[in-house]
Amino acid sequence: MPDEMQRALIRSRGDTGGCRPLEACMSEPCNQVVGILGTGDFSRSLARRLLASGCHVVVGSRTPKRFVTLFPEEAEVTSQLEAASQADLVFVAIFPEHHSTLLELKPALAGKTLVDVSNGLHVKRGGPSHAERLADMFPESHVVKGFNTISAWVLQTGPRDGSRQVFLCSDSSNAKSSVMVLCRRMGFCPVDMGLLSSSVEVENLPLYLFPSWGTPILITLILFFFFYLYNFVHDVLHPFVKEGKNVFYKMPIETINVTLPSVALVMLSLVYMPGLCAAVLQLRWGTKYNRFPDWLDKWLIKRKQFGLCSFLCAAMHAIYSLCLPMRQSARYRLLNAAFKQVQEGVENSWSDKGVWRMELYLSVGIMALGMLSLLAITSLPSVADSINWREFSFIQSTLGHCALTMATIHTLLFGWDRAFDPARYHFFLPPTFVMVLILPITVLLGRLTLLLPCMAHRLRQIRRGRERSRHIRFTLPSDGYYNGLDDVSNV
């Protein structure tokens, strides 16, 4: 479901060929001759955008006649040698394994700027990059690495907010700055990544797969399997071993439905834990100018991902819970209970305690889910961009702590007095909710402690740049923006 494609279509109705007009974001003609070696999709899209930016484009191909029809009329499609000779700046839009086929162009390319747009197939941890190898092959040319993070689609449809950055690196600063100028002319925003040795990193950029999600998802999965196993032993295996009751049918839904909220609550408290740690460290240090330990920095940075994983689990828990009464097993149990009630002649089986407990924990749970949904919506990029910092901090910190409190109350109400019922301690294991509650209650108590006037005052002073020993040492910039990381959690 590629969004870019749909947009392309919207703008170019009735145009099946591909001669769609491009944004011409520069009016004055560029008059620069730009060469492109290679005739693939990327090459074609690049040619079109360069033409739209007012450049003169020469495409070099081994079989120019075959490809001349695939390029816009304004582009000159010729032999590789011809293209290399005419242009001062040459894009190498060729698979890296075929770079060596260009060696015959060496004299023609000497002294010119070569832009390597190639990508690797796998993330590389070191070793020479494609661009470095190209530079070794053409020592007399100035190799610039870049444009590899830009897709053919973005070239065609015009740069959008999330994809405007073009990462460039080169050992020749002249070559790099000429590519930067061209880059800006095409509507992109060049980002200088330094020397060509950074090209390994630049080539890795488009190959990363949700790098910031790795740890949060891993922790979610570990918690899920741990709690699933625990609940399986506690709720399914125990009755089978002790009483011979076969309740294995609980595995696909009921066990998952006890596991999911446990994961959700633990993950949610992990969102607010690092802010607490940071505040405690700052209080102990008496200054905010010490660097946090590395693990804390990384944790602070991944709070959003933790929160979204928690929300996903909470939402799944809601759907699983809502499914409970529609199951065949619920129906059978109800029918059997009705049979039993009739047999025993109990006219009214109403138990006020059970009713109140459930009404309360359902209601609180729904509110917690509602707040988590607001948090999740606010972390959508476009929504987050349209609110100011104070609003963002209000939502993520104030509302977030409310959601954590509600979720904790939801779990406490679910537990009710069962935590003190020895019959619930199967195999001497406490019920799940007892274990799950430890972390959120710790976080909430810690946060409450920090809200005590004496602590809050101390912390505010530290955050405003005062240090323990000296009263006013030096001054700091505008309040409210001084420390992004802390502000969010209102530490």
Add this chain to the structure above:
Amino acid sequence: MPDEMQRALIRSRGDTGGCRPLEACMSEPCNQVVGILGTGDFSRSLARRLLASGCHVVVGSRTPKRFVTLFPEEAEVTSQLEAASQADLVFVAIFPEHHSTLLELKPALAGKTLVDVSNGLHVKRGGPSHAERLADMFPESHVVKGFNTISAWVLQTGPRDGSRQVFLCSDSSNAKSSVMVLCRRMGFCPVDMGLLSSSVEVENLPLYLFPSWGTPILITLILFFFFYLYNFVHDVLHPFVKEGKNVFYKMPIETINVTLPSVALVMLSLVYMPGLCAAVLQLRWGTKYNRFPDWLDKWLIKRKQFGLCSFLCAAMHAIYSLCLPMRQSARYRLLNAAFKQVQEGVENSWSDKGVWRMELYLSVGIMALGMLSLLAITSLPSVADSINWREFSFIQSTLGHCALTMATIHTLLFGWDRAFDPARYHFFLPPTFVMVLILPITVLLGRLTLLLPCMAHRLRQIRRGRERSRHIRFTLPSDGYYNGLDDVSNV
């Protein structure tokens, strides 16, 4: 719920009048005299933005005194003739049916650039556009069509990402390029649409109503009505005709709830069908350089829309299903079943098979829905913009096929062994799920075949630009970006 309005408010608190400061994205004054004929809201917003861009603005009105207070002080509001004489570039912000009232200004407008910002009321398939008619009326002026896709609100609040493009066309390239410069000065991004003959298309642009959604919604509706009718005959009409049982009450919920998942599953397999077709074609051709047939191109481009329609149906199906146990009819059936159980003295009505079947298909169904939700969230423009191509392709292809597999298993589990139960073949019609499963199972088997090492290797070679006859013919740009369409479905 217009977003623009809220933003306008945020930026202009305590400003009810409308003298809100505008972004002045150009510092150096423009010193150009720009005329505007007409005094409506568009004209007023245009005047304000032109002033903010540093231009001198002259507004021409038939009754200048009446309107002078509606414009900012810096704008000169005068007679139409005066405005036409002073300015070199004149915006015609007048309803097209009144263009002829400007004929008296003909001498004053001769040799000048007229920008026609008018829109039509209906999509035109041909015939002269408003701009072409204006050009006929003023043969000595240079008519440029443009700005008609920009709303008064965007002019006031400043251009945003989705609305920065201004489509321009004109027969005079000088006039067009001067409007382009002005356009950029105002913070917009001009898009050259060629000669004035394109103005019909430009005038149609703001009149299109979700053009890319037409086919997918139509197919969804057709499928919905077909399956609804089928289910009605199968589940409601058959018992009425054969046994005289009145179950027409099933029509509003139960029949819809069997129809929705059928539509959802068929639509979801239609998302992954065209990628399969493309791969098969490329394998047969032995090259990726043949153009796909037109229908396949169109289908590939609309996969996102198909997917979102499928998700909508799936989500509605979830809500309908969750509603089932709260219905009065479910209650009555349960009560009657309890009565019957008591009458028959059955202490335990438990049936392990029924329980397992339902627990499993519910659990799998919820997971399928969860994955579809992730897919839907990733197709939000702002989320899609913030992930790289590999991440996008992972979500849409890998996760998408997982979701399809889960949904198919959900349906298989729902069917269980009923497909082989002759009693289910009412009027010789198979149960719905049998028909629904054909397409997704075909797609999944096809995809599995393509994953076979020999096929996968072949395909990878073709995608990297090799052809059947020659070994290495020519070279292609960076892997992973060479073909947007194919990559997404990981064909």
Add this chain to the structure above:
Amino acid sequence: MPDEMQRALIRSRGDTGGCRPLEACMSEPCNQVVGILGTGDFSRSLARRLLASGCHVVVGSRTPKRFVTLFPEEAEVTSQLEAASQADLVFVAIFPEHHSTLLELKPALAGKTLVDVSNGLHVKRGGPSHAERLADMFPESHVVKGFNTISAWVLQTGPRDGSRQVFLCSDSSNAKSSVMVLCRRMGFCPVDMGLLSSSVEVENLPLYLFPSWGTPILITLILFFFFYLYNFVHDVLHPFVKEGKNVFYKMPIETINVTLPSVALVMLSLVYMPGLCAAVLQLRWGTKYNRFPDWLDKWLIKRKQFGLCSFLCAAMHAIYSLCLPMRQSARYRLLNAAFKQVQEGVENSWSDKGVWRMELYLSVGIMALGMLSLLAITSLPSVADSINWREFSFIQSTLGHCALTMATIHTLLFGWDRAFDPARYHFFLPPTFVMVLILPITVLLGRLTLLLPCMAHRLRQIRRGRERSRHIRFTLPSDGYYNGLDDVSNV
């Protein structure tokens, strides 16, 4: 869950220090010496972005040696006096309460441009702003207020769509325009806010907390409490007082679940009410050139917020409703009903009327919720930006009225014939749904009246700029865009 942080990480893998390369959106070097007084996070981020923009940066600190390591190598960290002397443009990145410590730099700062980036702690209604006080302290310098809405994070990660605007004000137009140039060089978009007296407003900007949401949320809460109390008296207190029945257990779920849809429906009709008022006023005036009363303008502008509040209530109502059958109380009531049915020997308790009523109102309710969800999704900034005005108006007006109609039918079906049942009038209070229906039915009838050919024709003429007395008075710009506010509601 700060989005900015995650993005920063994505772009700067393997970079824990903070020497992340910044977008260098200007190639030609700036050659300007920019001073920064203060060494906090904002100062550091500012220094980095200025360096990336090609400026020469001099940071002034009281203890330069201590902070030199926190700044990039290219920045010169020196004494405050030194920095103030070298630079022509000095950023004052110091807490406002310490501005007075700069008085010793007075001679060095004379004639220079001071940019005050400080923020207040609370919204100020008047009185001198920090910038005005700074200007009083340094009468010989040119104070410019600005950059206070930009966070350190945005400076580091590069400006994004929602955060590109920099609001500037100053009494010196030269100073202001030099800051504007610098601002643009840094990739931001300066917005001229006029004289320094506007600085109170500029300092308030980042302190506002969802200003456009105040009224809608207040109205939602008032409606909620009113309906909750009403339902409590009607459904809980009445049976307790009259029959001594204890149904207080209904308070956490059932009473809330009757309250939420009432609020949702009233709020939804409040979305479409102001458009109706506007149309009626225009019809009465016979012209669209009269200004709407202030309350109507404000209401029109807040329709989006009303709609989203309504959607939130509707979604919560859906979840609460789906929870109903899983409650212990529902189980007990069912068991008791089964017992009673067995005791009374009723084999079949089926009541066709009850079944049909519920099936219908559930189905219609789900459809209403589905439409409201589409409306809510379309009001996400990124989705709203990617559709044209006609599509936006179709969704918000046509689909919105459909949703209102569906929701009204849902409530009517829920009410069925109970509105005429005297037994439902507890304490002479009508059932809630009777009260709730007044507003939406008024809106829908009003809208239908406006659709009558004579009315619709009149209104269309008025909207196209004709007035009652004269036939064609003056002309107006392109149809469809002439009036953003009205168009949305298709008045």
